[in-house]
Amino acid sequence: MHEPTLLPQAQRHLKRIGRADLVIGIPTYCNAKTVGMVARTALDGVTEDLGHLRVVLINADAAISCSTRQAMADATVDAPFPVIISGYTGRLGRGSAMRAILQAALDLNAIGVVGLDAHTTSITADWIAALARPILEGKADLMMPRYRWPLPTGGLGDLIFYPLSRALWGRSLRQPGAGDCAMSGALAQVVVERDVWETEIAAAGFEVWLSSVALTEGPDVKGEGGWRTGQVDLGEKYCRLRTPPTHFTILFRQSVGTLLRQVHLRRATWQSMPPIQSVPTFPGPPTSSAEPVPVSDVTYLVDALAAGWTEHRALWQRILTSSNLAMVEGLAAQPAERFTFPLDLWARVIYDFAVVYNKGERDPDRIVDSLLPLYQGRLASLWNEVAGLTPVGREGTVAAQAAEFEASREYLLGRWKAYLPWIDSGETR
Secondary structure, eight states, X not given: OOOOOBOHHHHHHHHHHOOOXXXXXXXXXXXXXXXXXXXXXXXXXXXXXXXXXXXXXXXEEOOSOHHHHHHHHHHTTTOSSOEEEEOBSSSOSHHHHHHHHHHHHHHTTOSEEEEOOTTBSSOOTHHHHHHHHHHHTTSOSEEEEEEEOOTTTTHHIIIIIHHHHHHHHSEEOSOTTOSOEEEEHHHHHHHHHSSOTTSXXXXXXXXXXXXXXXXXXXXXXXXXXXXXXXXXXXXXXXXXXXXXXXXXXXXXXHHHHXXXXXXXXXXXXXXXXXXXXXXXXXXXXXOOOOOOOOOOOOHHHHXXXXXXXXXXXXXXXXXXXXXXXXXXXXXXXXXXXXXXXXXXXXXXXXXXXXXXXXXXXXXXXXXHHHHHHHHHHHHHHHHHHHTTOOHHHHHHHHHHHHHHHHHTHHHHXXXXXXXXXXXOOSSOO
16 A cells, blocks of 8 residues: 655654644645635634644645645745645545645644645635634534535535435535545544555545545444534635546546445445434534525536437446436436426436446446436536525525435335346346
């Protein structure tokens, strides 16, 4: 196992620093246009709310170009506490960068670590204390944000990460795939010791894996299993993403594939049909009221589903049950402006893919790639459903989708037990 770490010069810097109470980590990959703002906001947040602590800011950069590191250096030139800007060893990816930051935090014997998304353009100074305080006060081991995350970027959380994690792990964590988080030193120790750094977890799968670990493993003060996990409302989440089709396809493959793999690895949890429990929500900064969800032309998403039918139909026949496949085929007759992808069908589709991804005899990457156009179709439907609604209305629609995942757990269990990989067909068994 090759464990990602900061480069030797940075490790020598850590030894000179000695110790810290809190580490703020910013993984970067070609983020020169946004990382300076994120870093300056983090500095402001520490100065305003956490200035009595020993803090170290660490930027783990993929080192593709020097512009990101230069932007980081320019933004932190007058920082009132140590700043380390370094590359890291191992496979390039957000997970590897976070692993290197977590190891550095452990070397500093830090109480907690805050990880920030370098793409974010809506971060405010009070995010830092809102995420860190429950960790520093010993009230949580993992803190995740509750965002109002606009579509289309918020769609993965609304339609896959949140409803699937909620149904499988029995814990209602709203943003299990969020790019900002905070964790305790104890949880960080568990994370860095796992032999996962040659997998998708080293890249875009890190957050959904981290949430799965926290919700299904470890000590709990109530004896109910799972690390103490909380969430905090941070308001709007806007980000500047590089989202050409190829980039999003890789992100989708890595993050969704990681969560689908957890269906097998953590099957003892979901097969017990755990009751759905809320995750504590801690007080956060004041947030302004948000505008209604805008109306959008979703024709391109519906067209992507139609193109997927042409490209992936043969594979879908081996993944979906015959009844689900027939219902997917029937979606093509709908006009884009009134396009509807039923909530219960979507839950069964995801469960069909989860079964074949783990128990089938075909390439798992091809399987999850073929899910993408189906996701785009469901995203088109979601956008039509919530257009014009307030954020509260949108949350109600997302909650209804999550309830369908919960109601369909028996369907997943039945397919899981009956699936015969050597037949490898889409027929109901």
